[in-house]
Amino acid sequence: MKASLVIENIKTLVTVRGGEMPRTGKAQGQAGIIENGVVAVKDGKIIFVGEGDLPEGIEISEDTVVIDGSGKTVTPGLIDCHTHLVHGGSRENELAMKLEGKGYLEILAAGGGIHSTTKATENATSQELYEKAWKSLQTMLGFGVTTVEAKSGYGIGSFETELKQIEVANKLNQDHPVDILPTFMGAHAIPAAYKENPDQFVDKLVNEMIPHIAENKLAKFCDVFCEEGVFSVDQSRRIILAAKKNGLIPKIHADEIVSLGGAELAAETGCISAEHLIGASDQGIKDMAEADTIAVLLPGTSFNLQKNGARARDMIQAGVPVAVSTDYNPGSCPSENLQLMMTLASLTLKMLPEEVITAVTLNAAAALGISDHTGSLEIGKNADIAIFDAPNLDYMIYHFGINHTDKVVKGGKVVFEK
Ligand code: NIG
Ligand code: FE
Numbered sequence: 459m460k461a462s463l464v465i466e467n468i469k470t471l472v473t474v475r476g477g478e479m480p481r482t483g484k485a486q487g488q489a490g491i492i493e494n495g496v497v498a499v500k501d502g503k504i505i506f507v508g509e510g511d512l513p514e515g516i517e518i519s520e521d522t523v524v525i526d527g528s529g530k531t532v533t534p535g536l537i538d539c540h541t542h543l544v545h546g547g548s549r550e551n552e553l554a555m556k557l558e559g560k561g562y563l564e565i566l567a568a569g570g571g572i573h574s575t576t577k578a579t580e581n582a583t584s585q586e587l588y589e590k591a592w593k594s595l596q597t598m599l600g601f602g603v604t605t606v607e608a609k610s611g612y613g614i615g616s617f618e619t620e621l622k623q624i625e626v627a628n629k630l631n632q633d634h635p636v637d638i639l640p641t642f643m644g645a646h647a648i649p650a651a652y653k654e655n656p657d658q659f660v661d662k663l664v665n666e667m668i669p670h671i672a673e674n675k676l677a678k679f680c681d682v683f684c685e686e687g688v689f690s691v692d693q694s695r696r697i698i699l700a701a702k703k704n705g706l707i708p709k710i711h712a713d714e715i716v717s718l719g720g721a722e723l724a725a726e727t728g729c730i731s732a733e734h735l736i737g738a739s740d741q742g743i744k745d746m747a748e749a750d751t752i753a754v755l756l757p758g759t760s761f762n763l764q765k766n767g768a769r770a771r772d773m774i775q776a777g778v779p780v781a782v783s784t785d786y787n788p789g790s791c792p793s794e795n796l797q798l799m800m801t802l803a804s805l806t807l808k809m810l811p812e813e814v815i816t817a818v819t820l821n822a823a824a825a826l827g828i829s830d831h832t833g834s835l836e837i838g839k840n841a842d843i844a845i846f847d848a849p850n851l852d853y854m855i856y857h858f859g860i861n862h863t864d865k866v867v868k869g870g871k872v873v874f875e876k
Contacts, residue, residue: 460519461498461505463841463870464512468527470850471495472815473507474534475836480752480779480824481816487774489812489851490834497532499841502870507835523872529849530864533815534835535604535842536796537822540733540754542787543608543638544591544623544630547578549788562763562790563687563715572614572647575788579612580619587626594786595634597794599874602844602863607783607826609641609681615649615659617667624676635873639826641679641709642671645689645697660693664700672704678827679730680706684723686716691723698727707827713737714759725749731781731825735768736760743769747777752825755817756785757802758793770807780809781825782817801858811851841870 473490474481481488498506498516506516518524552565565571579587591608598606608627613620624640631638644667645660652659671677680701684694698708707730712720714734721742724732732738732746733754746753753773760767773780782803785791793799796818803809803817823833832840846862848854854862866874 459500459505459515460517461500461512461522463499463523463525463867464518465497465525465527465532465843465845468495468497468532469493469529470531471497471507471835472531472533472851473836474816474820474834475507476834478824478829480821480829482777482779483774486780486816486821487810487813489815491812491851495527495532497835497843499867499870502841504835504837504839504841507837525845525865527845529847531846531848531850531854533602533844533846534819534833535844535866535868536602536818537605537826537833538598538603538783538786538796539607539781539822539825540756540783540785541606541608542611542785543594543606544587544610544626545575545579545612545788546582546587546590547575547788548792549574552789563685566647567687569650571789572612576612576614576619579623580616584622584626587623588629591626591630592634594794595630595636598796599636599866600863601795601797601861602846602866603636603796604842604844604866604868605637605639605823605826605828605832607639607641607679609643611643611646611681613644614647615651617644620644620667621676624671628676635868639679640677641681642668642677642706643681645682645694647683647688656693660696664696668697668700668704668706672706678707679709681709681711683711684718684720685711685714686718691719694720695723695727698723698729702728709733713742721746724751730827734759736765738769743773743776743778746773750779752779752781752821754781754783754825755803755807756783756791757806758791758799759785761802761806762791767806770803770809774813779821779824780813780817781821782814783822797854797862798858801855804855811855814855815851841867843867847876
């Protein structure tokens with residue numbers, strides 16, 4: 459069999475192999491590392507992963523793209539499983555407020571924060587949103603990312619604006635080499651017009667918006683910001699159950715700022731993942747472990763909000779599968795840099811390098827329901843591969859604030875080169 463692409467002499471090959479189930483407990487820290495590794499690809503799929511030379515039967519022809527992996531670390535393409543990719547404007551004006559001690563929820567309650575991005579998103583044309591998000595995707599790809607989840611949520615009551623964001627995400631998925639999976643997050647803040655009657659807005663979400671998104675197959679997931687002053691646990695439950703009933707996979711922004719019981723709710727309702735979890739309770743962590751809910755931790759957000767990080771160690775110890783993502787958005791985490799989040803996961807959440815790489819590959823893929831075909835380097839999976847100019851995983855995480863990417867392969871093709 460002739461390979462279309464081969465990466466040989468790889469100093470550190472991080473496979474994260476072992477199937478499609480997310481890794482938990484000790485196994486989260488076993489990333490299947492091979493020294494002096496080799497990977498072969500054909501028709502966009504991985505046909506060999508191992509040590510030393512290619513086995514008999516897999517040949518290099520003159521058409522084969524051969525990449526020298528000497529001195530490099532090769533991993534599955536990174537997966538950013540929680541972003542607010544498509545939005546208008548930016549919020550650098552909040553920096554001074556933050557330094558003066560104003561809290562995130564205080565700025566939101568005063569009509570800023572998410573509401574100001576909503577105005578900018580409403581005012582932007584689809585083309586403007588597309589171009590801005592394209593630029594971010596290029597940045598992400600350059601950091602080694604091959605799949606991105608993208609939430610709507612800057613319509614806040616204007617369903618038209620929500621649809622505009624989702625359409626842009628779907629178009630980007632068609633046009634850009636990075637795969638984009640859209641999430642409907644109409645439940646991101648309470649619109650001003652419903653401040654006195656938030657339940658009426660929940661009625662609208664449940665009876666009109668969610669069914670429309672599901673019927674027209676516009677998004678795979680549905681997310682809700684369960685937070686003090688935003689959607690209560692009961693309101694979030696209604697939204698999650700409506701999503702499930704309509705065939706959308708539920709996710710939840712849980713216990714991000716206030717410890718409300720979002721982790722418990724995620725487990726109770728069968729969300730695929732609960733995200734943020736800075737304030738997750740002991741009970742919430744236990745429930746998530748029992749329900750196999752994936753914890754998506756966002757250390758860039760806790761850093762930027764100047765909060766303690768989520769309890770990754772307790773979660774891993776309890777058997778909760780942990781994923782890590784950027785949360786890229788214009789407010790709580792204006793950064794597309796998943797490599798930086800890997801360092802923050804290590805230094806602020808005390809995750810070990812092998813736990814971290816599992817968190818941004820296989821476990822992130824599982825949080826998006828795509829780990830059957832991506833998220834690890836093993837025979838039969840898609841050839842989504844990141845090549846870093848670093849001799850090992852520890853080095854990548856320790857030498858922080860720079861971009862280690864050398865090349866990125868998506869579906870067997872080189873789509874980024876330094
Ligand atoms: O994940 N918490 C809600 N949503 C985002 C922030 C959105 C924004 O501030 O624009 C988050 O932190
Ligand atoms: Fe978020």
